[in-house]
Amino acid sequence: MKITRPAVAASAAIAIALGAIPATAHLSAEPLSEPPLHEPTVNFRHAKSTLAAEAGDTSVLEQALAKLTESGAASNEGKDTTDAGAAQPATSQGTKSPKAAAPAAAVAPTLPAGESGAAIAQTAATQGAAEQGASEQDAAAEDPAEQTVQGVTQLAAAPVDYQGKPQTWFGTVQRNAQWEALSVHSPAMERDIPVAVRWATDTAGQRVQGAPTVYLLNGAGGSEQNTDWIAQAYSQVEKTFRGQAVNVVIPMEGAFSYYVDWQSVPAQNTYYKGKQLWTTFLGDELPQAIEAHLGANGKRAVVGFSMSATSALLLAEQRPGTFDAVGAFSGCPATSTPVPYFATQLTLNRGGATPEQVWGPMGSDYNRSNDALVNAEKLAGTALYVSNASGLAGETDLLGYYLNDDSSNFPQASSNAFTLQVEGGVIEGVTNSCTHDLKAKLDSKGIPANFNFRNTGTHSWPYWLDDLSISWTETIGPALTGKPSAELGPK
Numbered sequence: 001m002k003i004t005r006p007a008v009a010a011s012a013a014i015a016i017a018l019g020a021i022p023a024t025a026h027l028s029a030e031p032l033s034e035p036p037l038h039e040p041t042v043n044f045r046h047a048k049s050t051l052a053a054e055a056g057d058t059s060v061l062e063q064a065l066a067k068l069t070e071s072g073a074a075s076n077e078g079k080d081t082t083d084a085g086a087a088q089p090a091t092s093q094g095t096k097s098p099k100a101a102a103p104a105a106a107v108a109p110t111l112p113a114g115e116s117g118a119a120i121a122q123t124a125a126t127q128g129a130a131e132q133g134a135s136e137q138d139a140a141a142e143d144p145a146e147q148t149v150q151g152v153t154q155l156a157a158a159p160v161d162y163q164g165k166p167q168t169w170f171g172t173v174q175r176n177a178q179w180e181a182l183s184v185h186s187p188a189m190e191r192d193i194p195v196a197v198r199w200a201t202d203t204a205g206q207r208v209q210g211a212p213t214v215y216l217l218n219g220a221g222g223s224e225q226n227t228d229w230i231a232q233a234y235s236q237v238e239k240t241f242r243g244q245a246v247n248v249v250i251p252m253e254g255a256f257s258y259y260v261d262w263q264s265v266p267a268q269n270t271y272y273k274g275k276q277l278w279t280t281f282l283g284d285e286l287p288q289a290i291e292a293h294l295g296a297n298g299k300r301a302v303v304g305f306s307m308s309a310t311s312a313l314l315l316a317e318q319r320p321g322t323f324d325a326v327g328a329f330s331g332c333p334a335t336s337t338p339v340p341y342f343a344t345q346l347t348l349n350r351g352g353a354t355p356e357q358v359w360g361p362m363g364s365d366y367n368r369s370n371d372a373l374v375n376a377e378k379l380a381g382t383a384l385y386v387s388n389a390s391g392l393a394g395e396t397d398l399l400g401y402y403l404n405d406d407s408s409n410f411p412q413a414s415s416n417a418f419t420l421q422v423e424g425g426v427i428e429g430v431t432n433s434c435t436h437d438l439k440a441k442l443d444s445k446g447i448p449a450n451f452n453f454r455n456t457g458t459h460s461w462p463y464w465l466d467d468l469s470i471s472w473t474e475t476i477g478p479a480l481t482g483k484p485s486a487e488l489g490p491k
Contacts, residue, residue, distance in 0.1 A: 149289060151184060151285075152182055152183070152184050152293045153182065153183045154180070154183070155170070155181040155195075157170075159194050159223065161223070162270045167224070167226060167252065168223075168226040168230070169196055169226075169230035169231050169234075169250075169252060172230050172231075178198055178199050178205070178242075179199075180196070180197045182195045182196075182293070184285070184289050185285075186280075186281045188277040188280040189274055189276070189280075189281060190274060191273060191274055193281065194223075194252040194253055195249060195250065195251050195252060196249075196252055197247065197249050197250075197294070198237070198241060198247065200212075200245045200294070200296075201242065201245070203243040203491050205243070209295040210296070210297045211295075211296055212246050212247070212297055212299035212300060212481065213246070213247040213248075213249055213287070213290075213300045214241070214246055214302075214476065214480070215250075215286075215301065215302045215303065216229045216249070216303050216304075217259055217282075217302065217304040217305075217308035217311055217312055218250070218254065218255070219304075220306060220350065221255055221350075222252070222255035223252040223255070224255040224271055228250065228252065230250065233461065233464070233465055233468070236468055240468050241472070243491025244472075244488065247294045251282065255271045255351060256271050256272075256307075256350050256352075256353065257278055258278075258307060258344065258347070258348070259278040259282060259308060259311035259314075259315070260278055260311065260314060260370055261276070261279040262275075262357060263357065263366060264357045266357055271352065272353065276358075279314070283315055283322055287322070300480070301324055301327065301480055302315050302323050302326055302327075303326070303328075303329075303471065305330055305331065305464045306431075306459065307331070307347055309328035309331020309333075309386075310331045310335065312327065312328050312331075313326060313331070313379065314370055314372045314375075316378075317372060317375045317378040317379060318370075318378075321381075323382060324479045325385070326385070327385045327467065328384075328385070328387070329386075329464045330387065330388055330389065330428060330431045330435075330459055330464065331435070332430065332431050333372035333434055333435070333438045334434055335367065336363050336364075336374060337371075339430075340371075341362040343430065358370075373441055376438060376442055376445065376447070377447065379449075383476065383478070384442075384447075384449035384450060385449070385450045385452070385474065386449055386451050386452070387470075388432045388436075388453055388454070389457025389458060389459075389463055390428065390429070390432055390453070390456055391424075391425040391429030391432060392455070392456045392457070393417075393458065394457040394458065396457075396460065396462040397420040397424070397425075397460070398417055398421075399413055399414060401417070402416045420460055424458030424459040424460050425458045425459075427459040428457065432453070435451070450471075452470065469490075472488060473488045473489060
């Protein structure tokens with residue numbers, strides 16, 4: 001009997017529904033007591049599985065198929081953040097429902113309307129706020145590094161994770177002078193969004209103006225579960241972009257949101273803090289505010305993995321000409337057909353939402369307008385790097401890799417390897433099918449793209465770390481800087 005990719009995808013969906021397979025599987029790097037600030041390196045040999053941190057328990061098949069909009073799924077507990085600046089390994093925990101959200105942060109000065117006109121206008125600040133802002137600007141003028149633009153302010157304290165602890169990334173950023181923790185106001189969502197920024201620097205470590213910008217989108221659990229680009233991949237981000245004269249911007253909110261404009265407002269909880277209008281924020285409000293703050297040159301790229309790989313492709317499609325390049329790692333572009341729609345439910349349920357709240361009924365006009373496969377022709381003219389592994393175990397998924405010549409950690413190593421090979425393997429097999437569908441669609445439209453299909457590999461961080469570097473040197477860097485790949489390696 002021939003086993004087709006759709007059959008594999010359908011089988012995986014059933015396995016996920018039965019609770020055997022979590023929605024995503026990630027791998028984290030060994031925690032560092034003090035993240036390297038000048039000579040970061042990636043040490044895969046001490047990697048630990050963080051499937052629990054990004055994976056949520058799901059309902060049984062009968063419940064899921066009976067009513068897709070009702071699921072008992074909730075996110076797993078994440079990681080201890082005793083050291084708020086270091087990546088922490090996760091361990092499997094029980095499930096929890098989202099907590100009630102803290103009150104929204106104070107509203108920052110309003111932004112002008114976005115490039116597409118989608119941004120929502122807001123009333124002007126009071127006279128007292130204006131006077132205070134003027135005083136802050138006068139003080140900031142003494143130090144160019146402290147200067148901000150309208151709607152962009154310094155983030156004074158770490159946002160909290162789902163456990164109410166300081167999010168890991170904030171401490172890391174505070175220890176590196178080339179990074180900033182900022183707050184960017186979203187008129188559309190009527191709140192401030194935390195953002196991590198790495199200033200463009202030259203090979204001497206000096207900040208440069210007039211540089212392009214790369215936006216890195218976090219995966220499903222995001223900074224709220226400490227599975228963001230800084231908590232999990234800080235060293236590789238530094239290694240890839242240090243000395244490249246490119247700004248790096250990472251929004252630090254948006255877990256389980258797909259980073260799109262939702263049709264309805266979800267109930268507030270740990271993950272959802274009000275309106276979810278991410279296409280408007282990421283495509284209009286954030287670029288015009290943060291790039292003015294950075295003195296950027298208007299060239300930009302967006303990169304995502306797992307859940308946010310879908311988001312990155314959609315953002316480029318829905319804001320044609322806004323992004324010069326896109327990187328999408330291990331994602332499923334489709335959202336409006338049965339298996340992909342069901343997969344989005346498993347992700348959204350972990351935050352306490354349903355796909356109907358986001359896109360309406362499956363196959364609706366709005367759902368199809370937010371299907372990156374359906375709208376793939378809109379990617380024409382954008383430099384594309386799209387990657388996926390096969391789901392078969394690779395070197396970093398094997399027991400020997402985790403033992404690292406130390407038999408004392410056999411139980412944990414066995415658990416890590418088993419989790420990645422079984423759960424992470426099935427998930428990557430599903431996204432592999434989705435990614436092949438995208439390639440077929442782009443090929444049929446004559447749209448070029450740099451596809452990287454790995455013969456082995458699971459849904460985990462080591463492959464995405466490689467993708468970040470490869471996508472920069474082969475696709476994104478040349479598109480943003482005009483330089484050949486040979487000049488874009490680590491500095």
